[in-house]
Amino acid sequence: MDNSEGYAIELRRIVKRFPGVVANDGIDLKVHRGEIHCLLGENGAGKTTLMRVLYGLYRPDEGEIILNGQPVQMTSPRAALNHHIGMVHQHFRLVPTLSVEENIVLGLDEGTGPFMNFRKTREKISAIADDYGLSVDLQTKVWQLAVGQQQRVEILKALYRKVDILIMDEPTSVLTPQEVDQLFTTLRTLVDDGLTIIFITHKLEEVMQVSNRVTVLRKGKVVATLLTAETDKPTLARLMVGREVVFRLKKSPMEQREKLLEVNDLHALNDRGLPVLRGVSFDLFGGEILGVAGVSGNGQSELAEVLTGLRKSTKGRVFLAKKEVTNCSAREITDLNVAHIPAERIRMGIVPALSIRENLILKKYRRPSFSRREFLNNKEVEENAQRAMSDYQIAAPSYETPAKLLSGGNIQRVILARELSENPSLIVAVHPTYGLDIGATEQVRQVLLAQRERGAATLLISEDLEEIMTLSDRIMVLFNGEVMGILDAESADIEKIGLMMSGTRRKGEEL
Amino acid sequence: MKSRVGFKVERRPIASGRVVLFVSLLAILAAFVVAGIFFQIYGVSAIRAYQLILRGSLGSRFGLTETVRRAIPLLLCGVGLTIAFRALFWNIGAEGQLLMGAVAAAGIALFSGLPGPLLLPAMFIGGFIGGAAWGLIPAILKVMLGLNDVITTLMMNYIAIYFVEWLIHGPWKGPSVRGFAYTDTFPRAAWLPTIYGTRIHWPTLVLGLVLAVVMYIMVTRTRSGFEIRVIGENPDAARFAGISQLKTTLIVMLISGGFAGLAGMGEIAGIHLRLLGPTHISMGYGYTAIIVAWLARRNPLAVIVTSLLFGVIMTGGDVIKVSLGLPFQLINVFNGLILFFLIGSEILLRYRISFLLRR
Numbered sequence: 001m002d003n004s005e006g007y008a009i010e011l012r013r014i015v016k017r018f019p020g021v022v023a024n025d026g027i028d029l030k031v032h033r034g035e036i037h038c039l040l041g042e043n044g045a046g047k048t049t050l051m052r053v054l055y056g057l058y059r060p061d062e063g064e065i066i067l068n069g070q071p072v073q074m075t076s077p078r079a080a081l082n083h084h085i086g087m088v089h090q091h092f093r094l095v096p097t098l099s100v101e102e103n104i105v106l107g108l109d110e111g112t113g114p115f116m117n118f119r120k121t122r123e124k125i126s127a128i129a130d131d132y133g134l135s136v137d138l139q140t141k142v143w144q145l146a147v148g149q150q151q152r153v154e155i156l157k158a159l160y161r162k163v164d165i166l167i168m169d170e171p172t173s174v175l176t177p178q179e180v181d182q183l184f185t186t187l188r189t190l191v192d193d194g195l196t197i198i199f200i201t202h203k204l205e206e207v208m209q210v211s212n213r214v215t216v217l218r219k220g221k222v223v224a225t226l227l228t229a230e231t232d233k234p235t236l237a238r239l240m241v242g243r244e245v246v247f248r249l250k251k252s253p254m255e256q257r258e259k260l261l262e263v264n265d266l267h268a269l270n271d272r273g274l275p276v277l278r279g280v281s282f283d284l285f286g287g288e289i290l291g292v293a294g295v296s297g298n299g300q301s302e303l304a305e306v307l308t309g310l311r312k313s314t315k316g317r318v319f320l321a322k323k324e325v326t327n328c329s330a331r332e333i334t335d336l337n338v339a340h341i342p343a344e345r346i347r348m349g350i351v352p353a354l355s356i357r358e359n360l361i362l363k364k365y366r367r368p369s370f371s372r373r374e375f376l377n378n379k380e381v382e383e384n385a386q387r388a389m390s391d392y393q394i395a396a397p398s399y400e401t402p403a404k405l406l407s408g409g410n411i412q413r414v415i416l417a418r419e420l421s422e423n424p425s426l427i428v429a430v431h432p433t434y435g436l437d438i439g440a441t442e443q444v445r446q447v448l449l450a451q452r453e454r455g456a457a458t459l460l461i462s463e464d465l466e467e468i469m470t471l472s473d474r475i476m477v478l479f480n481g482e483v484m485g486i487l488d489a490e491s492a493d494i495e496k497i498g499l500m501m502s503g504t505r506r507k508g509e510e511l
Numbered sequence: 512m513k514s515r516v517g518f519k520v521e522r523r524p525i526a527s528g529r530v531v532l533f534v535s536l537l538a539i540l541a542a543f544v545v546a547g548i549f550f551q552i553y554g555v556s557a558i559r560a561y562q563l564i565l566r567g568s569l570g571s572r573f574g575l576t577e578t579v580r581r582a583i584p585l586l587l588c589g590v591g592l593t594i595a596f597r598a599l600f601w602n603i604g605a606e607g608q609l610l611m612g613a614v615a616a617a618g619i620a621l622f623s624g625l626p627g628p629l630l631l632p633a634m635f636i637g638g639f640i641g642g643a644a645w646g647l648i649p650a651i652l653k654v655m656l657g658l659n660d661v662i663t664t665l666m667m668n669y670i671a672i673y674f675v676e677w678l679i680h681g682p683w684k685g686p687s688v689r690g691f692a693y694t695d696t697f698p699r700a701a702w703l704p705t706i707y708g709t710r711i712h713w714p715t716l717v718l719g720l721v722l723a724v725v726m727y728i729m730v731t732r733t734r735s736g737f738e739i740r741v742i743g744e745n746p747d748a749a750r751f752a753g754i755s756q757l758k759t760t761l762i763v764m765l766i767s768g769g770f771a772g773l774a775g776m777g778e779i780a781g782i783h784l785r786l787l788g789p790t791h792i793s794m795g796y797g798y799t800a801i802i803v804a805w806l807a808r809r810n811p812l813a814v815i816v817t818s819l820l821f822g823v824i825m826t827g828g829d830v831i832k833v834s835l836g837l838p839f840q841l842i843n844v845f846n847g848l849i850l851f852f853l854i855g856s857e858i859l860l861r862y863r864i865s866f867l868l869r870r
Contacts (some may be wrong), residue, residue: 023560100840107640179684309753310750310751329753330750330751330752330753331752331753331754332753333753340751342751344747345749346749347745348747348751349748349751350745350748350750351740351741351744351745351748352744353743353744354740354741354744358737358740361737361752362748362751362752363742363751363752365734365737366734369679371733371734372732373730374734374735375733376732376734376737389744510862
């Protein structure tokens with residue numbers, strides 16, 4: 001009772017379950033009035049879920065929300081707004097065809113009767129905008145604004161509703177560096193004025209730059225709450241990705257040393273046209289697993305896309321078994337016997353409405369065994385499905401079952417069966433065990449190790465540092481699209497990797 | 512203690528064939544019930560109206576043949592549309608593609624000077640190419656420039672309609688027809704044979720049935736069919752699998768537009784024997800075929816059944832005009848209602864609603 005006065009918000013033992021996952025597993029969070037409090041964690045750690053609980057978008061299964069010492073029920077975003085809590089979502093909730101001021105007053109009862117009084121609201125908005133340096137032309141249509149300006153509109157929208165607590169969900173993920181600086185300035189002004197800000201991020205740099213305190217989440221639980229001034233990036237990185245390597249899988253030493261993949265000075269742009277790979281170079285050998293570590297968003301997924309033909313590089317060259325494959329199409333890469341276990345397995349890895357049998361030939365239907373000229377060889381397709389289901393223990397009533405009815409683990413087994421059954425020379429595996437249960441995780445890891453034993457070269461991209469340390473022979477750390485260094489897994493420790501993940505180049509690797 | 516009836520809505524994992532059939536029939540029934548209200552407004556008993564429609568379209572030799580004749584263009588257009596819809600290409604332009612097929616076929620019939628036995632085959636090929644070319648334009652616009660296929664295909668219809676109007680009022684206006692806006696009658700060699708005593712131009716009918724079967728095999732058994740289904744169900748996975756969106760889109764619109772063009776060829780070479788006003792050539796077959804394809808749940812084989820059903824409804828339109836003196840347009844109300852309930856009923860395929868008695 002004594003100190004609850006100092007907290008703007010107190011969340012107690014919040015539990016939120018979704019089918020198959022516990023997104024928030026008994027989370028306690030205390031946010032002081034007038035601070036910027038970062039919620040740090042990898043994708044899927046439960047940050048956004050927790051904030052959606054606070055904002056009334058989700059009802060928690062257990063736990064309570066305490067505001068000013070009083071427990072409250074957040075039944076809807078409107079309830080949250082009534083308690084002066086606002087949220088700026090990662091993907092903005094604006095109506096592109098309406099003007100800025102229309103967006104700001106949307107849903108509010110301003111003016112008299114059915115008529116809006118835009119002169120009055122305009123004055124009010126301008127006053128707020130001036131106070132906080134949020135300049136934006138009120139009569140411009142939202143679709144004409146740059147992303148950074150749209151975000152300002154979202155903030156204005158919240159301020160206009162007189163929020164005391166502002167939740168920002170990964171606000172920098174869509175911004176340019178200049179816009180990020182502006183945003184931070186604005187946030188500091190807001191806090192000076194007495195607002196409380198909860199800032200969701202997975203970027204360590206931002207935590208250090210902007211926050212007063214930071215709470216680290218991992219797999220739905222709070223790992224630690226720290227004063228930002230008393231911590232540093234490597235510590236945060238370690239907390240975020242895990243503590244110790246719990247177990248090491250049995251691994252025979254590498255034998256073959258045939259260079260299978262050579263990447264030279266690779267550059268590429270992300271979906272927004274900004275540089276995301278800046279001169280990545282590495283070699284990958286047969287019988288080796290090269291783990292790629294890094295905080296997400298530092299170029300890992302784009303690297304996988306470039307190597308599998310899904311994204312064009314802007315500079316640099318890629319050789320596969322001494323043959324140049326720079327900017328080959330996805331089909332050409334597949335035909336060179338490259339396996340790709342994609343990050344978003346439901347969005348890219350399978351066709352949910354098609355059967356297991358058909359999903360198993362998704363990338364291979366043109367092989368002579370599955371189709372002659374135009375016609376599919378149904379007998380072979382069925383036998384392939386039968387084989388795959390028993391080899392990879394895919395649990396389903398029959399191979400005619402649509403893939404969308406399978407659990408995450410079984411979907412991943414379908415993908416593994418399809419990608420790995422033809423002994424690929426190169427495997428690009430992205431978050432291969434993300435979100436899977438322990439059994440499926442174990443199976444995926446064993447399968448990858450078996451492929452390594454066989455002589456395949458594997459590029460393993462994962463946010464789970466334990467997984468990388470467990471499986472890899474060497475570990476490459478990416479930061480901001482650059483290679484911070486490549487370590488032998490034997491000599492790598494989590495401290496060193498944490499440092500590199502936060503942008504410190506490995507000693508001796510500077511120019 | 513009050514007892515009340517509640518209901519529970521759950522996601523249906525997958526709709527079985529029986530459920531799909533049941534829900535489709537339910538939608539048609541609902542459309543008939545609501546359309547019945549319109550008959551009542553006109554002072555005609557709905558039951559009597561439906562009796563007359565059924566008897567008029569299926570109960571006599573003449574009615575039956577009219578039903579089949581109307582089903583032919585619906586069959587051709589509908590089969591093509593199932594393919595386009597499978598690849599998520601929303602071709603609303605079968606009407607225009609049908610007209611352009613008719614234009615191409617008419618041009619060959621009137622001006623090619625080909626010898627008799629070659630004329631009809633050339634008209635079939637020309638009809639296909641005319642419709643396909645018209646369908647490929649929006650396909651290219653979509654893949655290259657990202658233009659919305661619904662809008663482009665729809666607008667292309669109007670261009671085709673006014674192009675036909677211009678032809679029959681202008682350069683192609685028949686010298687021997689004295690001021691009427693249509694072309695001269697085609698030479699005899701350009702007439703499609705019909706089943707004796709009917710207007711059923713059987714070569715087109717046979718072609719439609721064969722194409723329905725061929726397309727069914729293509730969708731289920733071939734590489735291209737697999738590519739079409741993957742693109743339609745999950746475009747991201749298609750990209751991941753290296754399937755070319757450009758190639759697939761062009762193929763589906765070649766088929767969809769080409770089949771509509773064949774339908775247009777059949778109408779002018781089998782029935783009208785000349786190119787005439789667009790509303791006379793088609794009577795909205797290209798639009799009705801959208802409903803035909805949708806009711807068939809994008810299955811080319813099922814189009815054989817659904818095109819016949821709409822043949823019945825269109826012939827029923829004649830019946831209500833002749834026997835009841837009601838406007839023919841009433842059947843457009845029918846068509847609209849069926850599509851409306853059909854799309855509305857999709858929710859029943861995805862969710863199961865069970866009623867329960869609560870106490």
